[in-house]
Amino acid sequence: MDEAxxxxxxxxxxxxxxxxxxxxRIVEVEAYAGPEDRASHARFGPRSRAAAMFGPPGIAYVxxxxxxxxxxxxxxxPAGRGAAVLLRGIEPLEGVVRMRAGRLAxxxxxxxxxxxxxxxxxxxxxxxxxxxxxxxxxxxxxxFGVDRGDDGCDLLDPAGPxxxxxxxxxxxxxxxxxxxxxxxxxxxxxxxxxxxxxxxxRPLAPSPQA
DNA sequence: ACTCAGATTAGCT
DNA sequence: GCTAATCTGAGTA
Numbered sequence: 647m648d649e650a651x652x653x654x655x656x657x658x659x660x661x662x663x664x665x666x667x668x669x670x671r672i673v674e675v676e677a678y679a680g681p682e683d684r685a686s687h688a689r690f691g692p693r694s695r696a697a698a699m700f701g702p703p704g705i706a707y708v709x710x711x712x713x714x715x716x717x718x719x720x721x722x723x724p725a726g727r728g729a730a731v732l733l734r735g736i737e738p739l740e741g742v743v744r745m746r747a748g749r750l751a752x753x754x755x756x757x758x759x760x761x762x763x764x765x766x767x768x769x770x771x772x773x774x775x776x777x778x779x780x781x782x783x784x785x786x787x788x789x790f791g792v793d794r795g796d797d798g799c800d801l802l803d804p805a806g807p808x809x810x811x812x813x814x815x816x817x818x819x820x821x822x823x824x825x826x827x828x829x830x831x832x833x834x835x836x837x838x839x840x841x842x843x844x845x846x847x848r849p850l851a852p853s854p855q856a
Numbered sequence: 857a858c859t860c861a862g863a864t865t866a867g868c869t
Numbered sequence: 870g871c872t873a874a875t876c877t878g879a880g881t882a
Contacts, residue, residue, distance in 0.1 A: 690878090694878080712875070713875030751873090756874075756875080757874080758876080
């Protein structure tokens, strides 16, 4: 379970089409187990909005939250298990311009921003450093243009418009830190505090002494 | 049928 | 730090 989550660190997420190719390296994830995990959407069962979680490994589970945000998960483990990994952070490698456009598209879709000052929002996003564009689960989804239409799609299909790819060079050297998952206090002791959030430092440069 | 809370984010005190 | 924004779906508060 947590092995699958750690294994996704360093993997590339690729979005083709929709105005350009976007590629980034996964640097932050959270593991969610099946129905027994009180923090997991799988607890609502295979007929709930989280139905995709019970599908075969490698498909996407996309959900909306807080009325405005979208998050992307990768189903892991055997079909029927209900386990998935939430993608929380990506380091952009290619298509940064398209990622900014994706962020802006989401912002403009918000009544608040549309009514207030779209131009100021556009300027704010234009100033964001690339590494912030896909930091945070909802920002990541916006940057890669992921919406609920992507729910259930096969992320392992090499020809798919949204997919995972192994890094051709091989796994980069990563320093991985484990912490409790974010925003799941409601799950209670034993689940809320489980250290299933994994954050990779930026791929380590060849260390000076090695 | 209705209510409430949510795997979040950004902006302000 | 605190709170508003905004809407779907789960549980009936």
